[in-house]
Amino acid sequence: MSLKLKLEQGLQQAGIVLSAELVERLLAYLALLQKWNKVHNLTAVRDPDEMVTLHLLDSLVILPHIHAERLLDVGSGAGLPGIPLALCLPDLQVTVLDSSHKKTSFMRQVKAELQIDNLQVVCSRVEQFQPEQPFDVVISRAFSELQLFLTLTAHLCRPEGLWLAMKGVYPHDELAQIELKPSTPKPSAIVPLVVPGLDAQRHLVFLPNLTATAQAAA
Numbered sequence: 148m149s150l151k152l153k154l155e156q157g158l159q160q161a162g163i164v165l166s167a168e169l170v171e172r173l174l175a176y177l178a179l180l181q182k183w184n185k186v187h188n189l190t191a192v193r194d195p196d197e198m199v200t201l202h203l204l205d206s207l208v209i210l211p212h213i214h215a216e217r218l219l220d221v222g223s224g225a226g227l228p229g230i231p232l233a234l235c236l237p238d239l240q241v242t243v244l245d246s247s248h249k250k251t252s253f254m255r256q257v258k259a260e261l262q263i264d265n266l267q268v269v270c271s272r273v274e275q276f277q278p279e280q281p282f283d284v285v286i287s288r289a290f291s292e293l294q295l296f297l298t299l300t301a302h303l304c305r306p307e308g309l310w311l312a313m314k315g316v317y318p319h320d321e322l323a324q325i326e327l328k329p330s331t332p333k334p335s336a337i338v339p340l341v342v343p344g345l346d347a348q349r350h351l352v353f354l355p356n357l358t359a360t361a362q363a364a365a
């Protein structure tokens with residue numbers, strides 16, 4: 148089966164409708180990832196079929212949950228999930244951040260070649276990143292445990308904004324860890340996700356930043 152057909156079938160199964168042009172742009176991103184990966188080792192996933200499932204579809208199944216103007220993808224690596232989100236949601240301003248020069252060079256190349264105007268690429272350790280404005284949504288996939296993710300990005304999520312953590316199996320231990328810390332944001336929902344063609348669990352953890360609400364109530 149061609150990569151295009153695999154992506155189209157996966158999108159259909161997930162109930163995600165994208166234009167033919169967008170499908171081509173997603174595949175162009177995948178082609179660049181394959182090309183650079185041969186030399187720069189950006190991702191351990193090397194098989195193009197697996198890249199469709201584990202990188203594109205895994206990132207795209209969260210599309211219905213993104214309602215924001217400004218999103219930060221922390222530890223984005225080769226641009227996941229940030230680049231597929233930026234491609235599919237042109238009105239969303241997406242910042243992809245990683246501390247690795249090799250990975251941010253790749254993401255800059257993708258931005259230039261695919262002319263992704265709503266994508267900003269930042270090379271920085273996240274704890275040192277000082278943007279002009281905080282973000283509506285701060286997301287990560289395969290970055291760190293929940294507690295560390297929240298600690299390192301506490302200055303980056305605006306009051307009443309949202310942290311989204313993309314996880315595999317239901318993260319019992321990580322949730323227990325944050326329950327122990329009274330000052331840590333708590334999850335409002337943990338949504339199971341189905342990634343077409345993937346025989347593994349996925350969960351999206353929603354952690355609202357209630358800072359402003361709490362201050363107003365005090």
Ligand SMILES: C[S@@+](CC[C@H](N)C(=O)[O-])C[C@H]1O[C@@H](n2cnc3c(N)ncnc32)[C@H](O)[C@@H]1O
Pocket residue numbers: 221222223224225226227228244245246247250271272273274287288289290
């Ligand atoms: C396992 S990769 C995940 C990449 C991508 N999110 C994915 O799901 O394919 C974790 C990434 O986080 C980056 N990273 C780790 N610690 C970081 C930090 N403190 N600040 C910024 N990036 C960091 C690493 O360079 C790496 O690219």
